[in-house]
Amino acid sequence: MLGMVNQAVEDMARSLGGESLWLKIAEGAGLDPEVGLLRMESYPDELTYALVGSASQVLSLSPDQVLEEFGKHWILYTGENGYGQLLKGAGQDLKTFIGNLDLLHGKVESLIPGTRCPRFSSQELGPNCLRLIYRSHRKGLGALVSGLLKGLGERFGTPVSVQILDPEEDCQAFEICWEQAP
Amino acid sequence: MKVLRQLFPFSLVVNRQLKVLTWGDSLCKVTPEVCRRGTDLSQLVRLERPHSTEVTRDFLLSCRRQGQIWRLNTSQLNLRGQVVVLPKERIFLAFTPVLSSLQQLEQLGLDLGDLGVLDNSIEFLMQAQLQEVAMADSTRLRQVLQSKNAELTRQRLELETAQEIAQLGSFEGPADGPYVFSRNLYRLLGLSAQSQIDLSDLLALYAPLTDQFNLASLLQGGTFDVQLGEVWHRWTVYRANDRISGTVQDISLQKHSENQLLQAKLTAERANQAKSDFLAMMSHEIRTPMNGVLGLTELLLNSVTEPELRDMLDLIRQSGQSLLVILNDILDYSRIESGQMPVELREVQLQPLLSNLMQLLSPQAERQGVGLELRMDRDLPAWVRTDPTRLQQVISNLVGNAIKFTHQGKVVCRVSHRDSLLQISVQDTGIGIAPEHLARLFQPFVQAEASTTRRYGGTGLGLSICQRLCRMLGGDIAVESVPGQGSCFRFWVAAPPAQAPGPSLCKPVADLNFAADLRILVAEDNLVNRRVLMGMLGRLGLSATVVENGRLGLCECQKQGFDLMILDVEMPEMDGLELIRRVRAGEGGVPNRDAYIVSLTAQARERDQEGCLEAGANGFLSKPVSLSQLQQALRPLARG
Numbered sequence: 001m002l003g004m005v006n007q008a009v010e011d012m013a014r015s016l017g018g019e020s021l022w023l024k025i026a027e028g029a030g031l032d033p034e035v036g037l038l039r040m041e042s043y044p045d046e047l048t049y050a051l052v053g054s055a056s057q058v059l060s061l062s063p064d065q066v067l068e069e070f071g072k073h074w075i076l077y078t079g080e081n082g083y084g085q086l087l088k089g090a091g092q093d094l095k096t097f098i099g100n101l102d103l104l105h106g107k108v109e110s111l112i113p114g115t116r117c118p119r120f121s122s123q124e125l126g127p128n129c130l131r132l133i134y135r136s137h138r139k140g141l142g143a144l145v146s147g148l149l150k151g152l153g154e155r156f157g158t159p160v161s162v163q164i165l166d167p168e169e170d171c172q173a174f175e176i177c178w179e180q181a182p
Numbered sequence: 183m184k185v186l187r188q189l190f191p192f193s194l195v196v197n198r199q200l201k202v203l204t205w206g207d208s209l210c211k212v213t214p215e216v217c218r219r220g221t222d223l224s225q226l227v228r229l230e231r232p233h234s235t236e237v238t239r240d241f242l243l244s245c246r247r248q249g250q251i252w253r254l255n256t257s258q259l260n261l262r263g264q265v266v267v268l269p270k271e272r273i274f275l276a277f278t279p280v281l282s283s284l285q286q287l288e289q290l291g292l293d294l295g296d297l298g299v300l301d302n303s304i305e306f307l308m309q310a311q312l313q314e315v316a317m318a319d320s321t322r323l324r325q326v327l328q329s330k331n332a333e334l335t336r337q338r339l340e341l342e343t344a345q346e347i348a349q350l351g352s353f354e355g356p357a358d359g360p361y362v363f364s365r366n367l368y369r370l371l372g373l374s375a376q377s378q379i380d381l382s383d384l385l386a387l388y389a390p391l392t393d394q395f396n397l398a399s400l401l402q403g404g405t406f407d408v409q410l411g412e413v414w415h416r417w418t419v420y421r422a423n424d425r426i427s428g429t430v431q432d433i434s435l436q437k438h439s440e441n442q443l444l445q446a447k448l449t450a451e452r453a454n455q456a457k458s459d460f461l462a463m464m465s466h467e468i469r470t471p472m473n474g475v476l477g478l479t480e481l482l483l484n485s486v487t488e489p490e491l492r493d494m495l496d497l498i499r500q501s502g503q504s505l506l507v508i509l510n511d512i513l514d515y516s517r518i519e520s521g522q523m524p525v526e527l528r529e530v531q532l533q534p535l536l537s538n539l540m541q542l543l544s545p546q547a548e549r550q551g552v553g554l555e556l557r558m559d560r561d562l563p564a565w566v567r568t569d570p571t572r573l574q575q576v577i578s579n580l581v582g583n584a585i586k587f588t589h590q591g592k593v594v595c596r597v598s599h600r601d602s603l604l605q606i607s608v609q610d611t612g613i614g615i616a617p618e619h620l621a622r623l624f625q626p627f628v629q630a631e632a633s634t635t636r637r638y639g640g641t642g643l644g645l646s647i648c649q650r651l652c653r654m655l656g657g658d659i660a661v662e663s664v665p666g667q668g669s670c671f672r673f674w675v676a677a678p679p680a681q682a683p684g685p686s687l688c689k690p691v692a693d694l695n696f697a698a699d700l701r702i703l704v705a706e707d708n709l710v711n712r713r714v715l716m717g718m719l720g721r722l723g724l725s726a727t728v729v730e731n732g733r734l735g736l737c738e739c740q741k742q743g744f745d746l747m748i749l750d751v752e753m754p755e756m757d758g759l760e761l762i763r764r765v766r767a768g769e770g771g772v773p774n775r776d777a778y779i780v781s782l783t784a785q786a787r788e789r790d791q792e793g794c795l796e797a798g799a800n801g802f803l804s805k806p807v808s809l810s811q812l813q814q815a816l817r818p819l820a821r822g
Binding site: 039091100108 | 283284285287288291292293294295304305307308309311312315316319323324329332698
């Protein structure tokens, strides 16, 4: 996974407990905290799982809770601070943004060699609801996507509910509803 | 047409008069004015390149094969354009926006989906932003590397300094090489730092190599002390995960110190041995005449009846016994120091042992006019397991001291038992000991004050011996004292409760009788001691053939068979041990090679006793010999 995604764990740790908390989590994941994460580097997925595992231990949260916070934090802080313009280009409202998710990931994948980004497709379920289909070779990251979607709701000031549906063999579906028409 | 508009969402279609017919959704989003049929093209856009000019149909048709740059009249957005002629004289203007930043996309109210699928401009902008990120990361990484490099340099210098101070070099690498050698290793081995070397090159310096120190043994790991000329090196090698790391240290100084220490230790051991031998010899030299003094005094006391003479003889006996106590103290201390004091644990009946001991000590107390009390706890176990000889030695010493230093009042000996420990305190109402002298009271050759030695005598070894005996018996000793009021010595030894052993078959010494026709040989070179022995044997109703040395003794043995032989160990011409060995070997037809042999020596050390028994003696007597000791030694020959 790209360093720019993993970086959310670092940012989240620093915002929750400062440098010392991040050092603990990094140490637990076997990462040299001084070198940290290079945002354009494609890291083995094991590192992501190790970071989540270590944060889970240090923060006494379940891995899914960590992943959801990790996703939210990425949208609201990490992405916003480093790639704000890129995110803004993906859409000015929740629905447009979700609609452009696959396009955005496709462009990132074409621009950074060696990355394997997830695929997204969506189906409208009504004026304020849609179903998002997420496909990835990485398993167990449904909570991360859920956190990203909730983060997007906050980003656009649109209270959102995300329901993770039962995973299928090659994909994971989410039902997303928001309170007002975006 | 719809497909074209999707491919080019910023496109326009105009008619022959350049009036707008249809428009792309994205263009409409940026410039809503365009979304009206019939609007004049020139009202919406103007041409920037190839040159700014009035836009006419002919002009548009003339530049069909080249691209143009247009600008929207209503915003600062430039459009890249291409003219395509459609049927019915319509013209398709395929516009794509010229974006200079992602921010511009936001300012125009556009998003990724508003751009045509064939439009790569957004990729360029994204790439620019990602490159910025990569550059920032690269800059940060360079700073981290610089900082780490500086830290590594500092650590390397620190390590080099430490290695130089410790006269140590190091190396590290995979087992099959190549290795990295520290600078100080080169220096230590007198090599140029530029040399291209391997471990085998270093080992070649120590040629010829040995079975213990060679490349194969080194790679197994371990510590090797080897010499390179006059210099000693210690190689310490670790092997882990097929990597080898090691150090080479100059330990010449350490080796020199070790040698000095070893020499000092040997010298000290020799001195200690000399001291022990000297003590033993002195003990022997004094014991021999003491045997005469005490033995003859005892014999005289049994035959003299005149009170004045008896008093004088008694004084001689007491003085001799005091001298013997001093001798025994010196000998005991010497034994304890050399670790040769044996501890013989056995079942001991406490009550008779303690009572008899107090009885033995009570005459001394009576003479001093001091009371002597023994108070034993009611729940004292009848039998315990300990060394009775050493226990009695400690109690005698403490009670004897207490009596000696008490002029009025009493000495109380309290005995209790708890948790397998026998605890005994000896409390007196004597002169007491000043606090400043208490701490060194148990040091050898120390008495509380110099004046004590002058007034009360003694070697100053007694308490030191007591302390060491207590510790040998698994306990210790302590003292409390108030000057002028008295002292209390308290000691404890391990003495677990024990079962009573089976009934003893031994008869009391006093009841022993011997057959008068017992054939006895006495070999003793000292005239006085011969007389003492003969006197004692006479007291037992026995007589003996007497000779002055072993050679004569052997002659006598060859002439007649003896039932008992009492042989001095140290004799001229042939010593007692040699005589025993020859008798046991039946040399020259000795008729009774199984005679009962008691050896007699002034050497009171355990190893001397063992030497006699090894030579073939049945019993052993240490000079000076008392009548009762002689009786005890001859017990196996007693009648009945």
